[in-house]
Amino acid sequence: MQLTISKIKDGTVIDHINSGMALMVLRILGISSGTKEPVSMAMNVPSKKMGKKDIVKVEGKFINEDELNRIALIAPGATINLIENYEIRKKFRVVLPGFVEGIIKCPNSNCISNAEREPIRSKFHVSKEGEAIVARCHYCGRKLRSVEDFIA
Amino acid sequence: MSRFKHLISIEDLTKDDILYILQKAEELEFYAKGTKGDKINLLEGKILANLFFEPSTRTRMSFESAMKRLGGDVINMTAQEASSIVKGETLADTIRVVSEYADAIVIRHPLEGSARFAAELSSVPVINAGDGAGQHPTQTLLDLYTIKKESRLEGATIALMGDLKYSRTVHSLIKALTLFNTRIYLISPDALKLPEDFLEDVKGDISEATLDEVISEIDVLYVTRIQKERFPDEEEYRKVAGSYIINSEILSKAKKDLIVMHPLPRVNEISSDVDLTRHAIYFKQAFYGVPVRMAILCEVMGVALGEVKVG
Numbered sequence: 001m002q003l004t005i006s007k008i009k010d011g012t013v014i015d016h017i018n019s020g021m022a023l024m025v026l027r028i029l030g031i032s033s034g035t036k037e038p039v040s041m042a043m044n045v046p047s048k049k050m051g052k053k054d055i056v057k058v059e060g061k062f063i064n065e066d067e068l069n070r071i072a073l074i075a076p077g078a079t080i081n082l083i084e085n086y087e088i089r090k091k092f093r094v095v096l097p098g099f100v101e102g103i104i105k106c107p108n109s110n111c112i113s114n115a116e117r118e119p120i121r122s123k124f125h126v127s128k129e130g131e132a133i134v135a136r137c138h139y140c141g142r143k144l145r146s147v148e149d150f151i152a
Numbered sequence: 153m154s155r156f157k158h159l160i161s162i163e164d165l166t167k168d169d170i171l172y173i174l175q176k177a178e179e180l181e182f183y184a185k186g187t188k189g190d191k192i193n194l195l196e197g198k199i200l201a202n203l204f205f206e207p208s209t210r211t212r213m214s215f216e217s218a219m220k221r222l223g224g225d226v227i228n229m230t231a232q233e234a235s236s237i238v239k240g241e242t243l244a245d246t247i248r249v250v251s252e253y254a255d256a257i258v259i260r261h262p263l264e265g266s267a268r269f270a271a272e273l274s275s276v277p278v279i280n281a282g283d284g285a286g287q288h289p290t291q292t293l294l295d296l297y298t299i300k301k302e303s304r305l306e307g308a309t310i311a312l313m314g315d316l317k318y319s320r321t322v323h324s325l326i327k328a329l330t331l332f333n334t335r336i337y338l339i340s341p342d343a344l345k346l347p348e349d350f351l352e353d354v355k356g357d358i359s360e361a362t363l364d365e366v367i368s369e370i371d372v373l374y375v376t377r378i379q380k381e382r383f384p385d386e387e388e389y390r391k392v393a394g395s396y397i398i399n400s401e402i403l404s405k406a407k408k409d410l411i412v413m414h415p416l417p418r419v420n421e422i423s424s425d426v427d428l429t430r431h432a433i434y435f436k437q438a439f440y441g442v443p444v445r446m447a448i449l450c451e452v453m454g455v456a457l458g459e460v461k462v463g
């Protein structure tokens with residue numbers, strides 16, 4: 001298969017993202033217009049394994065592994081390729097973290113984590129029930145199933 | 153060493169922790185009564201801060217009584233002070249300040265998770281006395297204590313009746329009861345059934361029933377209040393609530409040693425003729441809040457009860 005985006009010298013390639021989730025991946029990584037590094041993205045690319053997939057490439061930066069693993073919340077099959085001098089130096093599949101801070105917004109409006117003026121970040125315990133990912137609010141205990149609907 | 157520094161949710165405790173607290177409560181019950189002026193000064197010189205951001209008479213007074221029976225002092229925030237704080241200062245700041253004034257904090261707050269958040273910020277132990285629709289673990293522990301003392305806990309058959317949908321008391325109690333191999337019957341109007349996703353998370357012998365079906369089989373009947381606000385109109389409320397009232401007639405079909413419990417205050421779900429029967433345990437249940445909270449206060453403040461002699 002042809003590369004949809006040109007090769008990068010150094011950086012992080014996030015492959016096998018469930019199609020449609022690339023923008024959410026950027027959000028989880030905190031990538032925005034304020035980010036210095038060049039970022040490219042391909043959506044709905046044909047894939048043998050997944051039918052269709054998204055890809056995100058961040059040039060000139062090795063993103064921290066813990067940060068990358070948070071992608072598993074919405075794209076459990078994502079693979080990370082760390083590129084050095086055009087070569088893949090390390091490849092791994094994201095691992096679902098057991099606990100995440102920030103990122104997920106608790107849907108319970110009566111939850112302390114949504115109190116406007118309190119110095120508080122959301123905290124969620126993450127686990128799998130069969131194939132499904134479930135997240136439970138550390139503060140109020142609310143359980144979420146489709147985590148992608150609650151990314152802050 | 154304390155088994156736990158904070159008490160936020162009953163689910164933070166193991167079965168062994170629960171039995172340990174119930175045992176300690178039993179050792180302290182004699183002193184909870186204040187018989188003959190007997191006092192036990194395990195918490196002498198300690199100060200408990202009651203932070204009630206929502207009105208509560210019973211829970212607050214019961215903590216106050218527990219602390220004083222142990223020789224300690226209590227400082228209170230009034231409801232008026234609470235409402236002005238809610239408008240101005242953050243909960244975080246209040247906790248940071250008050251935890252410097254006291255050796256432990258009891259908090260009731262309308263937001264869910266507030267007690268867990270308070271525990272993160274406090275330099276002293278925090279005890280959750282109700283966080284909105286969330287947790288109220290000291291109520292659960294006193295309920296378990298009552299069942300253990302007045303009936304039996306392990307293997308008991310227990311019916312929970314009334315508002316099973318919104319009652320945090322019921323939710324916490326069910327979770328705890330499943331640790332003790334109990335059989336649980338749920339008796340409620342359709343509109344106030346236990347939520348499906350709650351049931352998904354608990355494993356145990358739990359089934360729906362009517363009171364008629366199970367009255368002769370159960371060891372414990374736990375009644376909760378059906379609140380008017382849960383119904384679209386007054387008539388609907390009266391119709392439903394009216395069919396969930398306990399009286400001495402229905403209890404005539406019960407086992408001799410059935411106990412009837414209620415977290416109080418009741419409105420009319422237990423008629424007063426039940427008070428005179430041997431089944432009525434709810435006032436004793438309210439008293440048991442004192443020894444149970446005494447045990448909890450000692451535990452979080454790291455005071456050993458090992459030396460306490462019973463009686």
Ligand SMILES: Nc1ncnc2c1ncn2[C@@H]1O[C@H](COP(=O)(O)OP(=O)(O)OP(=O)(O)O)[C@@H](O)[C@H]1O
Pocket residue numbers: 003006007008009013015055057079081083086087088
């Ligand atoms: N230098 C590079 N610049 C940009 N993208 C790269 C570079 N090298 C590899 N990639 C991308 O990284 C991903 C993994 O590359 P690889 O050559 O390992 O493909 P693969 O054999 O299909 O691996 P996989 O089994 O992970 O799908 C692909 O999406 C590829 O386009």
Ligand SMILES: [Mg+2]
Pocket residue numbers: none
């Ligand atoms: Mg490939």
Ligand SMILES: [Zn+2]
Pocket residue numbers: 106107108111112113137138139140141142265
């Ligand atoms: Zn929450």
